[in-house]
Amino acid sequence: MPADEGRTGAATVVQLGELMMILDxxxxxxxxxxxxxxxxxxxxxxxxxxxxxxxxxxxxxRQVGRPNKLAPYLDYLRERTAAFPDLSAVRLTRxxxxxxxxxxxxxxxxxVAAVRPSDGPKPFEVRFETPAGHQAQVxxxxxxxxxxxxxxxxxxxxxxxxxxxxxxxxVARFVLHQDLQTLLRCHMAAFEAIGGVxxxxxxxxxxxxxxxxDNEGHIVYNRSLIALAKHFGFLPRACRPYRAKTKGKVERPxxxxxxxxxxxxSFRHLDDLNEQLTDWLATVANxxxxxxxxxxxxxxxxxxxxxxxxxxxxxxxxLLKLERRVSxxxxxxxxxxxxxxxxxxxxxxxxxxxxxxxxxxxxxxLVATHPVLEGRRQYRVDPSHRGGSxxxxxxxGFEDSVMIGxxxxxxxxxxxxxxxxxxxxxxxxxxxxxxxCS
Numbered sequence: 001m002p003a004d005e006g007r008t009g010a011a012t013v014v015q016l017g018e019l020m021m022i023l024d025x026x027x028x029x030x031x032x033x034x035x036x037x038x039x040x041x042x043x044x045x046x047x048x049x050x051x052x053x054x055x056x057x058x059x060x061x062r063q064v065g066r067p068n069k070l071a072p073y074l075d076y077l078r079e080r081t082a083a084f085p086d087l088s089a090v091r092l093t094r095x096x097x098x099x100x101x102x103x104x105x106x107x108x109x110x111x112v113a114a115v116r117p118s119d120g121p122k123p124f125e126v127r128f129e130t131p132a133g134h135q136a137q138v139x140x141x142x143x144x145x146x147x148x149x150x151x152x153x154x155x156x157x158x159x160x161x162x163x164x165x166x167x168x169x170x171v172a173r174f175v176l177h178q179d180l181q182t183l184l185r186c187h188m189a190a191f192e193a194i195g196g197v198x199x200x201x202x203x204x205x206x207x208x209x210x211x212x213x214d215n216e217g218h219i220v221y222n223r224s225l226i227a228l229a230k231h232f233g234f235l236p237r238a239c240r241p242y243r244a245k246t247k248g249k250v251e252r253p254x255x256x257x258x259x260x261x262x263x264x265x266s267f268r269h270l271d272d273l274n275e276q277l278t279d280w281l282a283t284v285a286n287x288x289x290x291x292x293x294x295x296x297x298x299x300x301x302x303x304x305x306x307x308x309x310x311x312x313x314x315x316x317x318x319l320l321k322l323e324r325r326v327s328x329x330x331x332x333x334x335x336x337x338x339x340x341x342x343x344x345x346x347x348x349x350x351x352x353x354x355x356x357x358x359x360x361x362x363x364x365x366l367v368a369t370h371p372v373l374e375g376r377r378q379y380r381v382d383p384s385h386r387g388g389s390x391x392x393x394x395x396x397g398f399e400d401s402v403m404i405g406x407x408x409x410x411x412x413x414x415x416x417x418x419x420x421x422x423x424x425x426x427x428x429x430x431x432x433x434x435x436x437c438s
Contacts, residue, residue, distance in 0.1 A: 069103030088259040133307025135165040136198040140178045141254040160186040167300035180208045184355040196308025200235040320353040336376035342385040
């Protein structure tokens with residue numbers, strides 16, 4: 001066969017392994033027609049290879065294609081994938097474009113697949129699409145971070161995420177707790193962000209949402225979550241046990257956020273983390289072409305938003321009632337943070353926790369109201385709660401260091417002996433200068 005015949009007819013190109021099989025079948029006495037039926041080749045092709053034996057066709061030199069646009073960036077890609085193996089090809093393509101890359105995303109995707117092979121084919125999944133405005137999915141995901149403001153401390157933060165099932169629009173925020181009060185507060189903020197309420201919300205069996213099952217196997221939801229659902233008009237639904245795939249629309253975005261946003265970034269503190277997340281959601285996640293729906297998320301959300309239920313006219317006022325003791329320095333510990341009460345408040349008070357507000361009552365009388373502090377070991381002291389000489393001391397030097405509303409603010413730390421000296425001098429009516437008493 002001429003050397004160029006193998007190049008012009010795809011049916012005549014036979015690999016070495018197949019050629020060996022053809023010759024072996026011929027040696028076993030099979031006819032050309034029988035070998036052609038078994039291999040799916042044309043009888044003329046089989047006859048030519050049998051006549052030639054082990055001589056393989058000679059191919060001409062391959063034409064040189066266009067220069068590889070990815071070549072100048074391969075070292076960068078190797079460094080990034082070695083340092084952060086889970087970075088997505090989408091994220092890496094975006095980084096390369098910032099460095100001048102003009103090639104295709106598919107080239108980056110093929111490179112990443114080559115250096116980070118998968119564990120094999122995954123089982124097929126059945127996708128369940130929901131009508132616009134019908135369903136959202138909610139969950140928390142655990143992240144570990146070291147903030148630049150506290151380089152010696154490794155912290156666990158939780159990502160609250162609400163994903164609309166139809167448009168795949170994401171509302172997300174990092175928080176330091178996944179307790180009930182945080183869950184309620186995050187719901188309220190998410191509803192405000194999307195401008196409405198879906199008909200139902202699907203939950204994993206998180207303890208803050210699902211407390212268990214009754215004797216008949218029916219789901220028992222947290223009473224405060226039920227109150228929230230009644231107020232906003234949505235139906236809570238728990239996914240079936242051990243069926244995380246049921247909540248794939250919110251589980252997959254967690255991986256997406258981790259790979260495309262969280263990895264290979266630095267954050268000063270929790271507020272900075274959330275500011276960067278908000279910007280990424282607005283400029284990347286919620287304006288992308290979604291791989292499953294093949295719709296631009298922001299465009300699909302604009303249509304879905306019209307189908308959401310309206311927000312209620314009144315605010316949500318569900319209460320969590322606690323009893324707490326007032327410390328000697330006039331502070332009440334709630335959720336790991338400290339809130340002031342006025343002088344001469346009784347030692348035992350009743351605390352009403354709202355999603356975003358702390359109310360403190362003394363024998364049924366409201367004596368203090370504070371916004372909820374995120375984090376732990378943070379203090380909020382209302383200057384009006386300190387009268388007489390103590391109030392003057394605050395105005396002269398303490399006010400800025402005791403009013404704390406967010407992580408990253410700094411509080412002056414002094415020994416207990418310092419505060420004891422202040423107390424003794426104030427009790428004796430003697431003047432006290434902040435910074436040292438004499």
